[in-house]
Amino acid sequence: MPTVFTPLLSEVWTLFRKDWRAELRSKVAVNSILLFALVTLALVSYSIGPYRIPAGEKPAVLSAWLTIILFFTSMTGLSRVFVKEEESRTAETLRLAARPEAVFLGKLLFNLCLMAGVTAVVVPLFCLLMEFHIMHGCSFYGIIALAMFGLTIASTLIAAIISKAGMKGALFPILSFPLLMPILLETSLLLAKAAAYPDLGWLPEALGILTSYAGLMFIASILLFERVWNA
Amino acid sequence: MRTLDAQGLSYAFGRHRLFADVTLSAAGGEVLLVRGPNGSGKSTLLKILAGLLIPEKGKVVYHDGEAVLDAARLRRGLGMCAVEQNLYDDLTALENLQFFGRLRLGADCGDRARPLLERAALWDHRHKIAKSLSSGMRQKLKLLAAVIHEPLFLLLDEPGSNLDGAGMELLHTLILEHKRRGPVVLASNDPREFGYADRVHTVAL
Numbered sequence: 037m038p039t040v041f042t043p044l045l046s047e048v049w050t051l052f053r054k055d056w057r058a059e060l061r062s063k064v065a066v067n068s069i070l071l072f073a074l075v076t077l078a079l080v081s082y083s084i085g086p087y088r089i090p091a092g093e094k095p096a097v098l099s100a101w102l103t104i105i106l107f108f109t110s111m112t113g114l115s116r117v118f119v120k121e122e123e124s125r126t127a128e129t130l131r132l133a134a135r136p137e138a139v140f141l142g143k144l145l146f147n148l149c150l151m152a153g154v155t156a157v158v159v160p161l162f163c164l165l166m167e168f169h170i171m172h173g174c175s176f177y178g179i180i181a182l183a184m185f186g187l188t189i190a191s192t193l194i195a196a197i198i199s200k201a202g203m204k205g206a207l208f209p210i211l212s213f214p215l216l217m218p219i220l221l222e223t224s225l226l227l228a229k230a231a232a233y234p235d236l237g238w239l240p241e242a243l244g245i246l247t248s249y250a251g252l253m254f255i256a257s258i259l260l261f262e263r264v265w266n267a
Numbered sequence: 268m269r270t271l272d273a274q275g276l277s278y279a280f281g282r283h284r285l286f287a288d289v290t291l292s293a294a295g296g297e298v299l300l301v302r303g304p305n306g307s308g309k310s311t312l313l314k315i316l317a318g319l320l321i322p323e324k325g326k327v328v329y330h331d332g333e334a335v336l337d338a339a340r341l342r343r344g345l346g347m348c349a350v351e352q353n354l355y356d357d358l359t360a361l362e363n364l365q366f367f368g369r370l371r372l373g374a375d376c377g378d379r380a381r382p383l384l385e386r387a388a389l390w391d392h393r394h395k396i397a398k399s400l401s402s403g404m405r406q407k408l409k410l411l412a413a414v415i416h417e418p419l420f421l422l423l424d425e426p427g428s429n430l431d432g433a434g435m436e437l438l439h440t441l442i443l444e445h446k447r448r449g450p451v452v453l454a455s456n457d458p459r460e461f462g463y464a465d466r467v468h469t470v471a472l
Contacts, residue, residue: 046373054366058357061396125353128319129412132347133370135339 044141047134051142055117056149064120065150069113073158076105077165086167098168099227103220105162106184108209109154114191115208117143118199127199136262144192144257151188155180168231175239176230182243183223186250190215193257196264219249269295269331269419269449271316276325278311285311289325291468293450298442298463301454303470309454310349312470313424316452317347331419343371346418346445348409350425356398360389360408363397364415371416383411387437402429407437414441419449427457435459 059065080101089097121127130139159180162168170176191212198207226242276289285308293299303309314320316327318341329336329344336344354363361380368376384390387407397405406429413421426438442463445451453463 043373047370050366050369054355054358054362057362058355061357124356125351126355128314128349129352129354129367131319132317132342132345133367135342138370 044135044138047138048141048145051134051138052145055142055146059146059150065113065116066153068116069109069150069154070157072112073105073109073154074161076108077158077161080105080162081165084166086165094168095228095232096224098162098166099231100224101166102159102162102168102227103183103224105158106155106180107187107216107220109158110151110184110187110191111209111212113150113154114147114188115195115198117146117192118195122199131265136265137258139265140192140196140257140261143195144189147188147192147195148185151184155184170231171234172230172236175236176227179223179226179230179242179246182246182250183219183226186219186246186253187216189250189253189257190219193253193261193264196261200267219246222246222249269329271327271329271420271450271452273316273327274325276312276315276327277323278308278315278320279323286470287324289470293452293466295449296446297465298446298451298453300461300464300467301452301470302456302467305456307470309470310351310424313347313349313422313452313454317345317422329420336419341420343416344419345422346413346416346420347422348413348424348426349422350428352409354397354405354408354412357396359394359396360384360400360404361393363408364411367412368415376415379415380411383415386440387411388433403431403434406430407434410438410441414445417448418445421445421449421451423451424454425457426453427455427460439463 084101118127121130134142159177163170194208194212194215198211201207222242222245226238226246229238229242270292271294272292274290277287278285289312291299291301301309301312311320315322318327318338329341331340331344355366358366361384364380364383365376368379372379381390384393387410389404389407389411392400392404397408400408406426410426413423421442423442427435430438438460442451442453451463453460455461
């Protein structure tokens with residue numbers, strides 16, 4: 037037995053590598069998320085298309101669509117990190133071997149990478165297919181990055197909660213919706229502003245809101261996770 | 268001296284009481300065999316000892332000399348192999364062992380996996396993913412994952428499941444080696460494993 041505990045970061049990295057390696061072999065989460073995202077994108081672009089929306093309403097409508105697509109895409113895959121551990125009966129082995137905070141951070145890191153990859157594919161494709169012209173590209177992508185960060189933190193905690201319940205698939209979006217509603221509404225409004233508003237006076241406050249949400253979710257998750265994980 | 272003391276443990280699944288007022292202890296250098304018919308709660312008792320379940324009543328205390336082990340130290344000092352706990356199907360045999368070793372030992376894990384896999388005759392199968400291994404090989408791998416960090420306390424729930432003669436030999440050696448470090452609690456109804464016991468605790472239905 038070691039006399040010194042392994043550093044937290046080493047445990048987090050070990051857990052992340054394990055999930056990433058397993059995902060590269062099974063590709064379940066990546067395939068389901070990408071497939072859902074691409075099908076939804078195709079449906080939206082064929083049913084609405086870039087020309088059926090009046091030019092003045094385009095930023096607001098397309099921002100809302102993009103937010104909806106990203107939300108449901110995340111719901112498709114982010115819950116798997118914990119559900120898989122329970123279903124394959126590895127959760128107990130993991131509970132015995134790793135610190136709860138390391139488990140949460142490792143799973144969060146995995147989900148963040150997954151969402152970053154999906155966002156990097158979905159957002160440019162959406163803008164291309166829907167001819168969504170962005171006035172302030174950096175602000176637009178900055179808002180998406182911060183929003184996805186907050187959304188992924190909240191989703192990872194909810195994934196841990198629902199992994200112990202029956203009806204996991206249905207419970208995840210139901211539990212997530214009220215918790216994610218504020219960030220989704222705010223993101224949709226901010227994306228519309230970044231796409232169409234000529235000045236950026238609103239940006240610092242907007243970034244503050246998104247950062248605060250992500251920070252609050254992160255602190256709450258770290259504080260709550262041990263109870264959820266060991267329940 | 269390393270000891271495990273469980274006092275007055277009670278547990279129920281809903282209205283069904285599994286056991287009540289179970290008191291047992293095990294000290295370094297001995298194997299405590301927990302016996303009992305199917306459904307008497309042997310596996311549940313071991314999960315309570317491991318801290319995976321919280322008993323309705325009673326408590327479990329682990330001592331390392333004078334020191335009482337808290338949850339964090341216990342995580343590093345406990346090894347457990349149980350029927351209901353699985354390895355990662357999508358990882359290879361070597362990756363599974365390295366994963367559990369690194370979680371508990373970090374960089375100190377070094378190359379501990381290799382000698383263990385060689386002893387279990389699994390070195391030639393190290394690059395096979397766990398789900399492609401036979402049930403006996405998987406059971407041996409689970410045993411190795413439970414001892415790779417050289418735990419102070421070892422909890423084994425039916426460790427001989429699916430093991431052939433060579434596997435039982437490995438189990439025997441691992442138990443003997445571990446007894447030098449600390450106590451072993453072994454839950455089993457397999458007569459092949461009764462010989463390891465220094466003391467017996469029977470759980471009744």
